[in-house]
Amino acid sequence: MSTEHLTFCRFCHAFCAIRVTVEDGKAVKIIGDKENPTYYGYSCKKGRQLPEQHYHPDRLLQSQKRQKDGSYQPCKVEDAIEEIAAQLSLIIEEHGPRAVAMYTGTFSHHYPTGTAFAMAFMGAIGSAMMFSPSTIDQPGKPMATAFHGRWNAGPTRFDDADTWLLVGTNPLVSMWGGIPQFNPAKRLHDALKNGLNLLVIDPRKTDVAEKAKIHLQPKPGEDPTILAGMIKVILDEELFDQDFVDEQVEGIEGLTQAVSEYTPEYVESRAGISGSAMVETARTFAAGPRGMVTCGTGPNMAPRGTLTEYLVLVLNTICGRWVKEGEEIPNPFVFLPQGENKAQAEKRPDEIYGFGEKMRVRDLATSAAGLPTSAAADEILLDGEGQVRALLVVGGNPMAAWPDQLRTYDAMRKLELSATLDIKMSATAKLSSYVIAPKLSLESPSISMPNEALTFYGVSPGYPEPYGQYGPVVVDPPKGADVIEEWQFFYGLAQHMGLQLNISGTKVDMANAPTSDDVLEMLTKGSRVPLSEVKKHPHGHIFSDPSIVAKPMDEGWEPRLDVGSAEMLAELNEVGSEEFTEHGGYAGDPEFSHRLISRRLKNVYNSSGRDLKKLVPGNFSYNPAFMNPDDLKEMDLETGDVIEVSSGRATILAIVEEAPDVRAGVISMAHAWGDAPEHDNSVRFIGSNTGRLTDNAGRIDPRCGMPVMSAIPVNVRKAANQLE
Ligand SMILES: Nc1nc2c(c(=O)[nH]1)N[C@H]1C(S)=C(S)[C@@H](COP(=O)(O)OP(=O)(O)OC[C@H]3O[C@@H](n4cnc5c(=O)[nH]c(N)nc54)[C@H](O)[C@@H]3O)O[C@H]1N2
Numbered sequence: 001m002s003t004e005h006l007t008f009c010r011f012c013h014a015f016c017a018i019r020v021t022v023e024d025g026k027a028v029k030i031i032g033d034k035e036n037p038t039y040y041g042y043s044c045k046k047g048r049q050l051p052e053q054h055y056h057p058d059r060l061l062q063s064q065k066r067q068k069d070g071s072y073q074p075c076k077v078e079d080a081i082e083e084i085a086a087q088l089s090l091i092i093e094e095h096g097p098r099a100v101a102m103y104t105g106t107f108s109h110h111y112p113t114g115t116a117f118a119m120a121f122m123g124a125i126g127s128a129m130m131f132s133p134s135t136i137d138q139p140g141k142p143m144a145t146a147f148h149g150r151w152n153a154g155p156t157r158f159d160d161a162d163t164w165l166l167v168g169t170n171p172l173v174s175m176w177g178g179i180p181q182f183n184p185a186k187r188l189h190d191a192l193k194n195g196l197n198l199l200v201i202d203p204r205k206t207d208v209a210e211k212a213k214i215h216l217q218p219k220p221g222e223d224p225t226i227l228a229g230m231i232k233v234i235l236d237e238e239l240f241d242q243d244f245v246d247e248q249v250e251g252i253e254g255l256t257q258a259v260s261e262y263t264p265e266y267v268e269s270r271a272g273i274s275g276s277a278m279v280e281t282a283r284t285f286a287a288g289p290r291g292m293v294t295c296g297t298g299p300n301m302a303p304r305g306t307l308t309e310y311l312v313l314v315l316n317t318i319c320g321r322w323v324k325e326g327e328e329i330p331n332p333f334v335f336l337p338q339g340e341n342k343a344q345a346e347k348r349p350d351e352i353y354g355f356g357e358k359m360r361v362r363d364l365a366t367s368a369a370g371l372p373t374s375a376a377a378d379e380i381l382l383d384g385e386g387q388v389r390a391l392l393v394v395g396g397n398p399m400a401a402w403p404d405q406l407r408t409y410d411a412m413r414k415l416e417l418s419a420t421l422d423i424k425m426s427a428t429a430k431l432s433s434y435v436i437a438p439k440l441s442l443e444s445p446s447i448s449m450p451n452e453a454l455t456f457y458g459v460s461p462g463y464p465e466p467y468g469q470y471g472p473v474v475v476d477p478p479k480g481a482d483v484i485e486e487w488q489f490f491y492g493l494a495q496h497m498g499l500q501l502n503i504s505g506t507k508v509d510m511a512n513a514p515t516s517d518d519v520l521e522m523l524t525k526g527s528r529v530p531l532s533e534v535k536k537h538p539h540g541h542i543f544s545d546p547s548i549v550a551k552p553m554d555e556g557w558e559p560r561l562d563v564g565s566a567e568m569l570a571e572l573n574e575v576g577s578e579e580f581t582e583h584g585g586y587a588g589d590p591e592f593s594h595r596l597i598s599r600r601l602k603n604v605y606n607s608s609g610r611d612l613k614k615l616v617p618g619n620f621s622y623n624p625a626f627m628n629p630d631d632l633k634e635m636d637l638e639t640g641d642v643i644e645v646s647s648g649r650a651t652i653l654a655i656v657e658e659a660p661d662v663r664a665g666v667i668s669m670a671h672a673w674g675d676a677p678e679h680d681n682s683v684r685f686i687g688s689n690t691g692r693l694t695d696n697a698g699r700i701d702p703r704c705g706m707p708v709m710s711a712i713p714v715n716v717r718k719a720a721n722q723l724e
Pocket residue numbers: 104105106107133136137138297301394395396397398400401402403421422423424426438439440441486598599605606607608670671672690691694709
């Protein structure tokens with residue numbers, strides 16, 4: 001018998017509303033839900049492979065335990081939990097709770113119940129050693145917000161903008177970065193039809209750059225230069241929002257002084273773009289009157305990501321692009337409590353970095369972006385008091401995705417205990433003492449809350465309207481499977497270790513296990529719309545309330561948005577004092593000929609998806625090194641050649657591919673491919689790990705520990721062994 005079910009996809013973070021056809025208890029077909037008011041029927045090829053993902057022969061249906069000889073044997077999940085709990089208790093008893101660390105990876109966003117229990121578990125054992133991708137993704141966002149201040153009523157909407165500037169982000173592929181990731185293609189199409197002036201800064205002519213009115217295609221890593229140049233134009237030509245600046249902004253004099261040297265001529269000679277096109281970009285953006293600048297991973301991973309995100313906020317602020325008094329709040333939330341929504345700057349935090357848990361390397365500590373993940377491997381490798389001996393990994397793949405892979409590899413092999421919750425034997429799972437097999441998205445209930453919470457993450461794409469959906473269980477796991485939800489793993493550990501867990505201030509009943517729906521109720525305590533109400537709308541629903549508008553500023557309220565942060569402007573001055581070569585060359589590192597930049601590929605999601613036949617057809621599945629045809633000609637290279645890419649840290653093999661969309665002097669490559677070094681000769685089948693080129697102990701942002709992960713200085717040459 002065939003039935004149809006409504007839920008949302010969790011292959012990526014976009015959470016598209018889908019219709020699932022189920023036959024004989026198995027999901028067989030996925031399509032977008034046309035009746036959904038926010039996604040308008042959108043689904044992508046990845047999402048449509050959910051059935052293949054659920055029933056893939058390599059999907060783990062049993063947890064795995066590493067044996068003495070290094071092989072893995074299935075074990076009952078209950079036994080695994082009991083054994084891991086016993087070993088954790090011993091480690092904590094002997095070395096203290098800091099010896100236990102956690103990494104909640106990408107899929108923590110997709111499974112809010114798992115993340116809440118993972119954090120509650122760490123709280124209960126008393127370890128602050130919680131790492132996440134936050135500090136290897138866009139840490140510039142929370143850092144810059146802390147320096148600049150947060151506007152309580154939040155950012156304005158994309159959908160009615162007149163202009164939008166995307167800096168190093170490609171939302172049509174990544175479902176991220178500024179165009180709301182809820183059917184971005186339709187949203188951009190509609191906006192362009194309504195006259196949107198789209199502006200893009202990217203060293204590659206990306207899918208969004210193709211549609212832009214102006215595309216600046218600079219050398220990588222020059223975003224601070226370009227943004228400072230734009231700010232200078234807007235200040236000099238008095239194109240800014242004078243009233244907003246007078247009432248809500250401080251530091252404008254310092255800013256004016258700091259950008260004074262960033263003339264169009266300077267920007268042109270340094271960033272390798274036309275100075276007049278930069279001026280035109282500034283004027284178009286300032287003319288607005290509505291629309292924002294948003295930034296993606298590229299510039300955050302290049303050097304000075306915090307400064308770039310700061311200048312992004314400054315541009316938005318001087319042009320007054322925040323929700324003003326009396327204007328409707330785009331998203332007053334569904335699953336989160338209704339915000340204060342005041343048209344005022346929030347008080348800035350007293351501490352932005354260097355507080356909380358101290359790392360034992362590089363003077364790093366907690367920052368506004370969290371604990372520096374670039375220090376996690378060192379914390380495992382460095383002997384002595386406080387050393388990390390056990391690592392719990394939830395929905396992440398450190399061996400594929402952490403920077404400085406060689407360090408990670410050594411660290412993974414040094415751990416006394418490692419437990420990884422993953423759907424397959426990933427590069428990390430293959431080095432773990434236990435691999436816990438979890439339920440997959442169609443087998444567990446969830447809510448769209450995580451995408452609401454993105455509203456607090458810099459100027460970034462949370463839902464642009466009060467949209468909410470509950471996704472029920474659609475199918476049971478395959479027969480004979482012994483799988484659990486992530487939260488149940490932590491609940492089980494806590495039970496064995498005699499710990500009390502607290503979720504959102506509620507004590508969890510540790511004797512009688514809650515259901516997943518009970519957990520969702522705990523997570524949504526105080527929500528603007530009760531979970532029970534959202535459940536009445538299986539297609540998802542927009543819970544509008546136009547009466548919720550931005551309130552006036554409190555009387556006597558003092559905090560303002562700061563565009564003159566001394567620390568940020570001092571860094572901008574440092575940029576200005578760097579040496580650079582005008583043609584082809586880059587600031588610093590003249591011994592490296594190219595810059596390797598980050599990118600996303602449409603059909604895979606970080607290290608997920610490359611085992612699914614329809615996503616990576618044929619025998620080859622690798623991440624090409626995309627290079628400009630002129631570079632290939634000069635180096636006598638052809639598409640398909642194996643090249644060696646060398647940074648100051650390491651050399652990797654890669655397969656080159658001609659790409660006219662990439663600026664000359666640049667290599668554009670996706671991350672999270674490849675495996676441990678002993679598999680390198682299989683590059684044509686497994687791809688290359690770009691993380692290995694990065695250096696956690698090299699150039700980093702000393703505040704949040706972000707290493708240089710884009711605009712990496714590299715040299716390239718044809719490999720002696722073509723590995724045919
Ligand atoms: N050089 C370089 N490095 C980078 C980046 C870059 O651009 N360049 N990007 C960085 C960024 S932005 C990020 S976010 C990180 C990503 O870092 P990670 O989150 O560590 O990497 P992923 O590859 O997304 O790992 C996800 C893992 O979850 C597993 N998984 C899939 N579905 C499920 C599920 O339903 N449940 C569970 N429990 N597991 C599941 C997958 O099999 C995979 O092993 O990488 C960062 N690293």
